[in-house]
Amino acid sequence: MTNDTRKPVLDDHVAVRRKLIPPFLHKLGGKFSQYSWTRQLVPEALWIGLLIDNCGYKSARDHAQALGKAAFSARNKFDCPPFVKFSTFAELSDSQKQATISSLKQASLAAIRHSMAPLAAVIPDHPLAFLGKVDASPEQNARFPELLREFYDRNSRAAVHSTAIGYGLGLDQEKIHVAAHLIEDLIAKFKVIEDYPETEESRRAAGAFRAAAPTLFMGVNVDEAQFETDAPWVESFWEHIAGFGPCLISDTLQDETTDSADALKLFIFDYRNAVRADLRARLAAWPLDLNEIEVFEVVTALLCRQATLTMEIASSPGTWTPHLAPIFLRAIADVFINLAWILKDPRPRARMYVEDGQGAIKLQIAHQKRAIEAATDANEADQLRSMIELWGGWLSAQRIEALVEVNLGSWSGLNTRKMADEAGFLDFYNYVYQPFSSAVHSNWAHVSMFNTVHCQNPAHRWHRAAAIAPAPIDPSWLYLASKYLSKTLAHFDDVYGLDLPHAAFDLVASQLAETVEETES
Numbered sequence: 001m002t003n004d005t006r007k008p009v010l011d012d013h014v015a016v017r018r019k020l021i022p023p024f025l026h027k028l029g030g031k032f033s034q035y036s037w038t039r040q041l042v043p044e045a046l047w048i049g050l051l052i053d054n055c056g057y058k059s060a061r062d063h064a065q066a067l068g069k070a071a072f073s074a075r076n077k078f079d080c081p082p083f084v085k086f087s088t089f090a091e092l093s094d095s096q097k098q099a100t101i102s103s104l105k106q107a108s109l110a111a112i113r114h115s116m117a118p119l120a121a122v123i124p125d126h127p128l129a130f131l132g133k134v135d136a137s138p139e140q141n142a143r144f145p146e147l148l149r150e151f152y153d154r155n156s157r158a159a160v161h162s163t164a165i166g167y168g169l170g171l172d173q174e175k176i177h178v179a180a181h182l183i184e185d186l187i188a189k190f191k192v193i194e195d196y197p198e199t200e201e202s203r204r205a206a207g208a209f210r211a212a213a214p215t216l217f218m219g220v221n222v223d224e225a226q227f228e229t230d231a232p233w234v235e236s237f238w239e240h241i242a243g244f245g246p247c248l249i250s251d252t253l254q255d256e257t258t259d260s261a262d263a264l265k266l267f268i269f270d271y272r273n274a275v276r277a278d279l280r281a282r283l284a285a286w287p288l289d290l291n292e293i294e295v296f297e298v299v300t301a302l303l304c305r306q307a308t309l310t311m312e313i314a315s316s317p318g319t320w321t322p323h324l325a326p327i328f329l330r331a332i333a334d335v336f337i338n339l340a341w342i343l344k345d346p347r348p349r350a351r352m353y354v355e356d357g358q359g360a361i362k363l364q365i366a367h368q369k370r371a372i373e374a375a376t377d378a379n380e381a382d383q384l385r386s387m388i389e390l391w392g393g394w395l396s397a398q399r400i401e402a403l404v405e406v407n408l409g410s411w412s413g414l415n416t417r418k419m420a421d422e423a424g425f426l427d428f429y430n431y432v433y434q435p436f437s438s439a440v441h442s443n444w445a446h447v448s449m450f451n452t453v454h455c456q457n458p459a460h461r462w463h464r465a466a467a468i469a470p471a472p473i474d475p476s477w478l479y480l481a482s483k484y485l486s487k488t489l490a491h492f493d494d495v496y497g498l499d500l501p502h503a504a505f506d507l508v509a510s511q512l513a514e515t516v517e518e519t520e521s
Contacts, residue, residue, distance in 0.1 A: 009366035010406060018409030020363075022402055036398065037154040037213065039293060043237035044085035044217040046151060047116065047128060048162040053147050054115035054140070057194050061165050063108045063115075068169045070103035071096075082175035084166045085217045087231035090127040097130040104131075118144035123240040127233055145244070153397075154210060157196060163209040164193045166216040176212075210400075238290035247288065253280050264317065267511060271314045271482075274504040275307045278489055281500045298350040302339045303492060306332060310485045310504070317473050322450060325477035326439035332484045333433040337416055339488060340423035343495045349412070355404070356411030361391050362404045432484070475512060482508040 013020035051060035068083040074096040081088050092100065101109065109131060116128050117136035122144075124133070136144075150156045154163075168190065170176035178186055189205035196202035255273040260266060282303065288296055313319055313328050342349040368384050368391075375381040395401055412419055420429035438446040450471070452464035486505035493500055 009370050010363065013406065018407065020359075020406040020408065022405065025403060025405065037159070038152045039238075040234060041154075041213055041217040042148075042151050043234045044087060044231070045159070045162045045166060045213075046119070046148070046237075047086045047126075048165050049147060049151050049158045050115045050119060051112065052158060052161050052165070053143065055111050057161050057165075059111065060115075060161075061168060063111045064165050064169060065172050066104060066108040067100070067112060068173055070100045072173045073103060074099035082170045082173045082216075084169045084173075084175075085231075086127050087233035088127075089130075090231075090233055092130075101131060122244060123237065125236075148241075154213070155197075155206075155396075160196050160206045160209060161193065163213050163216065164190065164205075167209050167212050170212075170216060235291045238293075242288060242290045253283075268314050268317075271478075271504060271507055272311045274507045275311050275314075275485070277503050278485075278501070279303060279307050282489065282492060282498065285498050285500060286496060292347065294350045294354055295346040298342060298353050299339065299346070299492070302335055302342075303488065306335045306339075306485055306488045309335070310481045313481045314478055317475075320473045320475060320477040321471035322439075322477075323469075323471050325480075326436040326446075329477070329480055329484065330433065330436035330440045332481060332488075333428070333436060334416070336484060336488050336491075337420045337423065337425065337429065337433060338412075340425055340491055341412060341414075341419040343491070344423055352413075353411060354398075356407045358395055358399055358404050359406040361395050362401055363406045365391055365395070365401075428487075475508075475515070479508050479512055 010020050012023055014023065014026040015021075016026070048060065048064055051064055054060075055063060071083040071089060071092060072080070074092065075083075083089060104112075112128065113132050113134045116126065116131070117134050118140040119126050120129060120133050121136050121141060147158060150158045151162075153159060167176065171178070186208075188201075189208055192199060192201040193205045193209065194202075196206050253276045255276060256269055258265065258269045260269070283300065286296075286300075309328055309332050313325070319325055319328060338353070342353060365388055368388050372381050372384050372388075375384065392401070395404070410416075414422070416433065417426070417429055420426050420433065437443075448464065450469045451467060453467040453469075455463050455465050482505045486502045489500070489502060492498070
């Protein structure tokens with residue numbers, strides 16, 4: 001017997017109730033809000049990216065410093081925030097804006113105006129619009145969507161260079177203070193960052209600048225160490241950008257086609273297409289709001305999850321038995337209760353749902369890294385590395401992994417019964433979720449009924465023996481799955497005031513009615 005004395009994974013995290021809190025977050029006493037580089041920081045850092053894209057890194061740095069100094073001097077307040085994030089410029093009064101313009105050299109003023117031109121074409125009243133407007137060239141307008149796409153990746157050259165310039169602005173305005181023994185190292189980082197990502201030194205320097213991004217571009221209340229909520233500019237940015245063009249995504253809701261003449265196969269294809277039609281109707285009726293992006297993502301993903309489970313049941317008649325169908329139905333019930341609870345207060349609850357999933361993947365990655373340490377098989381180790389790379393990329397595209405909390409309990413902080421009760425669906429929990437849990441957990445109620453038979457020898461105390469109960473295929477299981485899908489869609493419709501058809505449920509109901517009539521006749 002081996003004695004594993006290794007430290008637990010994420011041992012540097014602090015356990016608080018049922019959560020593992022990263023050390024940096026714990027030091028802030030829970031006053032740190034999770035943030036997204038793409039959704040919250042990009043609108044605040046984009047002005048620097050536009051400068052770099054138009055002028056090059058060195059010239060952009062000089063023009064940004066000139067603008068920052070001019071605005072800081074015009075504000076003339078010791079406690080004013082650094083002029084790093086874009087929305088801070090919108091806080092200047094009219095007289096301060098005029099003073100800022102007067103302090104700028106003509107070369108910097110012209111360069112900044114020209115750099116902001118493609119943004120001004122989309123959002124005329126952006127925070128630097130007071131500097132004056134010039135028309136963007138066709139090349140600039142064509143380049144703007146590409147720059148925005150590049151900027152979404154916080155590891156991109158544009159994002160890293162913008163963060164480095166932002167850090168320099170904070171130093172220049174004396175809002176970032178560096179200990180004396182760290183100054184030389186910081187100077188070295190600034191010297192090599194222009195080469196990013198070509199050299200190892202520049203890649204190491206980038207990490208330091210990226211770590212400062214939330215302080216630079218979200219703002220921080222020094223007295224409370226509390227990150228500010230999104231500025232009005234961030235909401236305005238996404239409202240305008242949403243109309244920049246249609247969504248560019250792969251269409252996964254296209255109808256299927258078949259040349260089969262088999263009645264059952266035709267029914268399944270018709271049913272799957274009806275589910276897709278129900279989904280398409282709701283997505284078309286619920287416009288995308290980029291300021292409620294997590295709500296949109298979570299709600300539509302759960303609707304699609306529900307549809308997927310139901311379609312998979314329909315595609316596999318072999319699952320229409322009491323051995324397997326309750327497992328699917330319990331999963332469907334789970335989705336419904338989660339969605340119903342989220343829709344009671346969508347914005348914070350959708351975020352909780354997302355952050356719980358991110359924490360789960362962080363913990364999974366930590367366990368996979370531990371497994372590599374113990375792996376003796378090279379192929380197994382390679383598979384683990386591939387999984388770490390896959391899930392690590394998924395996580396880092398959304399959050400900085402070092403700032404992600406791990407929730408070891410329920411994602412909502414409530415048990416499922418309480419969630420159902422708060423959402424107004426306690427009966428659904430009692431009559432659907434709970435009974436089907438027997439099959440999921442293989443408890444005695446389910447196992448005794450479907451995996452045992454009584455011995456018929458009267459001398460054997462009526463004991464049970466192992467068995468696999470025969471279970472004929474029964475389409476009523478598909479009817480239940482369709483009913484719960486319809487219930488999910490109907491609740492979504494009620495919350496958002498929609499009146500849309502339920503083609504999939506109608507199809508199953510009519511098909512079963514025809515089958516019953518044929519049987520009776």
